[in-house]
Amino acid sequence: MRKPEEQPRWPDRYSRQTRFAPIGESGQRRLEQAGVLIVGCGALGASLAQHMARAGVGLVRIVDRDYVEPSNLQRQVLFDEQDALESLPKAVAAARKLRLINGEIEVDARVQDVTNANVGELLEGMDAVLDGTDNAAARLLLSEHGFRRGIPFFYGGVAGSQGMSASLVPGATACLRCLIGGGESDSGADTCDTIGVIAPAVEWVAALQAAEALKWLSGRREALRRTWLSGDLWHFRVRESALPSPAQGCDICGGAQAAAERGGDADNSRIRGRNAKGARDSRQAAFHLTSLSLNRSGPLAEGEPVHHGFRAQTAVLCGRDTVQVTMEEGIGLDLGEAEQWLAARGCEVTSNPYLVKAAMPEGEKLVLFPDGRILVQGTQDPARATALCGAYLTGMRAAAILR
Template identity: 40%
Template sequence: MKIGEDRYSRQERFTPFGTGGQRKLGESHVLIIGAGALGTSIAETLARAGVGHLTIADRDYVEWSNLQRQQLFSEEDASLRLPKAVAAKQRLQQINSSIQIDSFVMDVKVEELESLINGVDLIMDGTDNFDTRLLMNDIAQKYNLPWIYGGCVGSYGITYTIIPGQTPCLNCLLGAVPLGGDTCDTAGIIPQAVQMVTSHQTIEAMKLLSGHTEALRDKLLTFDLWRNESMSMGVKHAKKEDCLSCGTHRTYPYLSASNLEKTDVLCGRDTVQIRPGKKQTLNLKETAERLSKLGEGLVESNPFLVSFTTGAQRLVVFADGRALIHGTKDISEARTIYHRYFG
């Protein structure tokens, strides 16, 4: 027997999957958006399973606080501040040299997504914010691509498999189910919550890619590991015929510039302004209290804004969700800081 010839033998012996499922997996191309906690766990599982082509896109670099849960990264990666997409590819190639791995250090927006989806069979959600997820959702609906949503914070996790033309899309679900708004930086996270979410995401991926769509879970799954709670929720009723992302007269609103998060570098101020794509209303008192509990910096507030100074940056947020990130002219860095604290 040649070295590595039995690499996938244990999952091929799983009767519902078999050698046919493995062959289809090897012919598949999966796009993973985000290489943080979810993205690295997804990528490692699918690489080990033998997905033939993985494409990974992420805008951030490895930090020490990532090592607690982002399983592809090392202390050396954090010391070098290596881009996550680069570090992930290097480690994945050591895990499985027989598959194709493409990585892109990029802030994924509409144009980037359009350039990444050629030949893709499935999109996996490894992101940390709903702006990007809603872009993914519209792209998936536009090109009839399945995608698997996942999120986690604290000990809580949520996941749902979205099949265009069959299931509600993420836009349908907004307002219908509790999708949450905290982040790992504001509420913390335990790694087991990550692993639980990605276990469900990747088993759904393997069912779908191997052609066993009859085995897909058709419900939205939520759980809280600390409270020993879990729930499967039927959400078929949430599918809306008038949904602009997946309905009868779809316009893919989140691919439109009017619904995109807007960023501007303010002239001469070493500041980036971020405006959410959709109008929102923040409770400034609760926002100040939440940031104060972090103990990471100075929090000041008045009836009109909350100021949060941490390290060399100062984040000022207004009731409409608009924020000024002082201390940087780098739009990508500013967006990372904003989403770190506001999801």
């Protein structure tokens, strides 16, 4: 990110945005000092990330747990055929493109799931959360933890030709849990997997979210749209309804007024003077497997063979015939070890610096990430996915991981 005292490389880069009176030069300065967290870098997330980078938001942090496949290219605007051929993690491929689009901002890419354990760190230094996720559990987690810190959640969802969007602001509106209930299950909901999706519907919702985020981040908060907007681009219809106020009895949004007053100040002063070097270091740590012995409690230690190291916690990924299985907390996967181990067990193995893919004789594929996640492709059955992990990975040496 460019320091305030440094001259920009292209002084007119943002000229059309600063000529837009509601943003102006002062709004642009605020954007350049702001940080935004984009969770999920699929169709919505990639478009949101591009909008934020081109607008000059100073720190764009992208989190995604998946990698680029050919079926993404129809709508995920930051990716190309080469990314799919290399099976690059979406966060990594997106960061490469974003740095080509705008070399004056900082891009912080994380190949991770968002969990209770890391959501606090991911929100550190952020002024807004943009929703590019595909599931209610992640959205509820981000809404809750953001609200507790005075950080708004810009919700977006798309399926088929339909989309919806809402700006949930601590102290001003209800939180996501008050709007959709606390159920984390997406079963029964239409998804890209069941009814498909067209790219213009994605771009429409991303535009709605990005415009609201620009208002918030440039300090023009009075301009925020206070409605839940939904519509259908194919059978053209748009509906708008007022967002409810914070609920008195809700421990998330009812108590968010104080957090909003603490954290939601209009001049982004919380992030002024943010240590850019620290942010870079933490990005590297996200990919770093340590060879040191770490003092951890729990049944598995670094270098110890995997026996019962799989957490029962699994997630069926939207839009994919895929189940995600997670290793026990603090346990990573050594990709070099995994590559040799799986090849020796009859799998067809390919790899890049970020993941190992193994086609098993049974027909399913395992995709292993260093942060201890395994995508089992070709099934939607969590029990079968966990059994396959057990059958193929038991005995392999685990790696401790820095989190």
